[in-house]
Amino acid sequence: MSSLKVACSQCSLQELCLPFGLSNDEVERLDTLIGTRRKIPRGQHLYRARDNFEAIYAVKTGFFKTDVLLEDGREQVTGFQMAGELLGLDGISGDKHSCNAVALEDSEVCLIPFAQLEQLSSEIRTLQRHFHKVMSREIVRDQGVMMLLGSMRAEERLAAFLLNLSQRFQARGYSASEFHLRMTREEIGSYLGLKLETVSRAFSHFQEAGLISVQQKHIRIIDTDGLRQMLNRPASP
Amino acid sequence: MSSLKVACSQCSLQELCLPFGLSNDEVERLDTLIGTRRKIPRGQHLYRARDNFEAIYAVKTGFFKTDVLLEDGREQVTGFQMAGELLGLDGISGDKHSCNAVALEDSEVCLIPFAQLEQLSSEIRTLQRHFHKVMSREIVRDQGVMMLLGSMRAEERLAAFLLNLSQRFQARGYSASEFHLRMTREEIGSYLGLKLETVSRAFSHFQEAGLISVQQKHIRIIDTDGLRQMLNRPASP
């Protein structure tokens, strides 16, 4: 786990990440606080539930999952995070992390000491505002996941998941229609409240229907509108 | 919808609400910002999805639900809020509310203009800190709901729900073992990702098992530990 100097002002993810909306001057002040980058090899934890909380993390490169474990071993994946997204907001409330964050591929994160971030955000209005928006966006995202888990059927969930990934890849300059899944069917299933076999069958079915093409972890979206129409389909007559 | 002057410094909910941890002086500064209280009769909306966001709300008395609606009419209840809890944090991210907030009984809320709250929280360190904790707590709560919806069986979900309500009533000085549900079976079901019939059957089953007594909306918890043991029960052989 090496660490090196890094600067938001040089970072191509500015517009997706914490510095969004800041002036050049302000980004430079943010730089003074974001001291180090950390490499997390695939499979390793960035933090674990019950670890002390002192910093949040911005994904610089790579891909993470967050999950919560029940005593009996059941796992719930609560999210997948990609470049520019923040990790660790769960820790603020109780000074301990409440979930695990695991790298799904070799990744790098920028470490943002939280006490200093609070200090700086009380000085820089736009930073404060943006940080609040980021936290709120997380709450809204969670509402969406609840909708998905509480009211949608298996194939709707998977369609929503694929469309969401597609849109996030696109926002990062990657193809919206072709990408590589970093997570296993089991992790997708855990996130969507389904078993891995159900996920696999839904993939196959989408492929048969000509909506996507699947080869293991490689996904190509052929018919985005068709996928969208999979949503809002309560029952199937 | 009447409005009247109100002060945190006089409020018995201080310890559960936004002023938590503030000094007397600081609470008085908070008073200057929390101008009005609003009465919301049962069944009325406090706000709706897509309403402009300008304030958050603290529940002074009463009981709310928040929900998200899909175009096809499906509803997902995303939470129930009681005295001292904040409503509206979802609106910060997009300057519009992303869910509906409905009073489940005649209620009163304190209106907290958000721009002013941000201003004050940049001046009062403990307020800033506490506000961040409140937002983070919401994120952690949502993780719990995801766990519930994604990995638990019907009776586990209901047991978790009852224990959660019980604990929150207790924190407000009410009985932990005896309370009145403000929501219908359908609303509970929507929150828990179940149909109302399943909720009703689970209540009946808990009653037969001697864990609780149910008479319509009146609940008495007889065996808290028994209820707790309903959790962490993956499968039944």
Place this chain on the structure above:
DNA sequence: GTACAACATTGACACAGATCAAACGACAGT
């Protein structure tokens, strides 16, 4: 190149919870 381990697909069957339906209870308005 071969062998192994991890992950993915597919099929057959089981079951938890959904759906459909009927009856019951509580409460509000007359």
Place this chain on the structure above:
DNA sequence: ACTGTCGTTTGATCTGTGTCAATGTTGTAC
């Protein structure tokens, strides 16, 4: 007290997804 409405309970049946099991595929270590 009577009636209608809304919410709840309970039963019978159906079905989407889980479970169990076998086979296929990919990537890695030797």
